[in-house]
Amino acid sequence: MSATLAAHRLKRDVVMSERMTVLVTGGAGYIGSHMVLALLDAGHRPVIIDDFSTGHEKLVPSGVPLFRGNVGDSALVAEICDSHKIDAVAHFAASIVVPESVTDPLKYFVNNTVNTTRFIAACVDAGIKRFVFSSTAAVYGNQDVSPIHEGANTQPENPYGSSKLMSEMVLRDSAMATDLSYVILRYFNVAGADPQGRSGQLSQPATHLIKIAVEAAIGKRAAMQVYGTDYPTPDGTCIRDYIHVSDLIAAHMAALSYLQKGGASLLANCGYGHGASVRDVLDVVASVAGQPLDVTDAPRRPGDAAVLVADSTKLRSALGWAPRYDDLHQIVSDALAWERINSQCGR
Ligand code: UDP
Numbered sequence: 001m002s003a004t005l006a007a008h009r010l011k012r013d014v015v016m017s018e019r020m021t022v023l024v025t026g027g028a029g030y031i032g033s034h035m036v037l038a039l040l041d042a043g044h045r046p047v048i049i050d051d052f053s054t055g056h057e058k059l060v061p062s063g064v065p066l067f068r069g070n071v072g073d074s075a076l077v078a079e080i081c082d083s084h085k086i087d088a089v090a091h092f093a094a095s096i097v098v099p100e101s102v103t104d105p106l107k108y109f110v111n112n113t114v115n116t117t118r119f120i121a122a123c124v125d126a127g128i129k130r131f132v133f134s135s136t137a138a139v140y141g142n143q144d145v146s147p148i149h150e151g152a153n154t155q156p157e158n159p160y161g162s163s164k165l166m167s168e169m170v171l172r173d174s175a176m177a178t179d180l181s182y183v184i185l186r187y188f189n190v191a192g193a194d195p196q197g198r199s200g201q202l203s204q205p206a207t208h209l210i211k212i213a214v215e216a217a218i219g220k221r222a223a224m225q226v227y228g229t230d231y232p233t234p235d236g237t238c239i240r241d242y243i244h245v246s247d248l249i250a251a252h253m254a255a256l257s258y259l260q261k262g263g264a265s266l267l268a269n270c271g272y273g274h275g276a277s278v279r280d281v282l283d284v285v286a287s288v289a290g291q292p293l294d295v296t297d298a299p300r301r302p303g304d305a306a307v308l309v310a311d312s313t314k315l316r317s318a319l320g321w322a323p324r325y326d327d328l329h330q331i332v333s334d335a336l337a338w339e340r341i342n343s344q345c346g347r
Contacts (some may be wrong), residue, residue: 026093028055072115188271200338228300271310
């Protein structure tokens with residue numbers, strides 16, 4: 001190879017390592033839109049594919065290339081990868097409501113497992129080598145040991161968890177047979193909103209605790225319920241590891257640069273390693289909002305594990321991740337600020 005060609009290739013590789021074009025599936029959704037913002041903030045180029053089944057155009061920053069469609073549409077994915085020279089993908093697009101997955105499991109297996117399989121195949125065909133995948137603590141089901149380590153048995157309690165676990169298997173086995181490398185991130189309870197107020201949760205009807213509680217706090221709903229007060233926990237309510245969405249996205253950014261540097265495929269939990277009970281969360285919401293919530297006790301919600309807390313040692317050691325917002329008050333106050341912005345906009 002000539003010295004000029006070698007110098008050209010070196011320069012190209014340096015540029016590649018600095019700036020990536022990243023296909024963000026579900027980039028118009030709650031978590032995906034935060035990824036798009038983080039990529040822009042870091043000087044990368046996000047490209048979005050979203051079918052708008054739950055996404056919102058108002059969460060898409062202007063100027064970001066946006067393709068309307070499903071990740072299972074192989075021709076569309078091939079066209080995007082080709083026309084935008086995609087370097088990596090961050091795959092968020094999925095159906096995510098646990099109770100719905102129990103009543104309509106096929107929706108979850110088709111949309112999450114089948115379409116993800118098609119998407120992985122299209123990425124492999126397009127020569128994509130870096131893949132960051134959103135998975136979930138729901139793959140663990142009920143565990144006797146807390147915090148939960150990645151080595152724990154996977155025993156999903158609902159079709160949502162099963163659909164994600166199967167997608168993990170497809171990704172792992174495909175990567176073994178190709179030069180695709182992945183980071184699978186198993187999310188615990190994602191909450192909060194962009195601290196700069198640029199994005200947050202818009203899902204209606206809300207199904208997650210912190211979103212419901214902040215809606216109650218600003219009068220968007222009259223009252224709310226605590227599902228189960230007889231769990232084997234100190235106050236009888238379920239304990240979850242709530243992670244700020246911006247810290248979760250920081251894990252994805254760390255995963256991308258890890259893969260960019262040639263890191264081997266890995267799987268890691270995303271959580272802080274400590275939990276809060278439902279009552280703890282409601283106390284913080286009332287305190288941050290400055291008013292009591294109208295809360296009643298209700299029976300257990302089917303499928304809820306008593307305690308779900310991540311062992312996040314691997315995320316910290318393998319990816320060098322360190323949380324910035326490990327504080328329930330911060331999570332709640334960002335969620336509340338976002339809710340207020342949106343109620344003022346009449347959304
Ligand atoms: N929860 C509750 N009231 C609500 C919504 C949720 O008591 O209106 C409880 C739920 O039963 C669980 C915890 O809050 O114990 C977290 O639920 P969420 O749906 O936010 O997340 P999950 O852990 O189910 O993914």
